[in-house]
Amino acid sequence: MNRQAAERQGRHGERLAAWWLRLQGWRIVGERVRTKRGEIDLIARRGKVLAFVEVKTRGNAAALALAIDEYRLRRVAAAAEGLIARYGAGVDEIRIDVMLVRPWRMPVHLKNVWHG
Template structure:
């Protein structure tokens, strides 16, 4: 897959994930938030819960299973720490979530995946 195609697929996955989260009562505060430490695909809030969300879209289950690892999660955590002062006011539950997206399947929302 070309880099351009992968980028388009990633953006499509992020749009689906944002739609899914909104449908479940979340407010999207940021999309593709870049920091010196990395990028956060989605920042979402529901009540006093703030979620930094890593989104992965793959065409098959095997590829999806390999899409998330500790290295990627650590980058999201570092980026989340960098923007927490900007987005975290009033939040009492701050977590790292993962959204797994496959074509023609319901998204899988993995909540609070990091217990570092």
């Protein structure tokens, strides 16, 4: 898959993940938020919980299984750290979540995946 196709696939997955989170009662407060340390795909809030969400979109389960590792999660956590002051007012819980998106499947929401 070329770079443009991968970018389209990723953006489509992020839209699906945002839609899914909204259906679960989350409010999307940020999309593709860039920091010096990296980018956060989605920032979502539900009640007093703030989630920095990494979205991975792949064509099959095997590719999704390899899409998230400690290195990627560490980058998301570093980027999130710089955004807590901006988005974290009034929250009791801040976490890193992952959304796994595959064609013709319901998105999978992995909650609180980083404990670094």
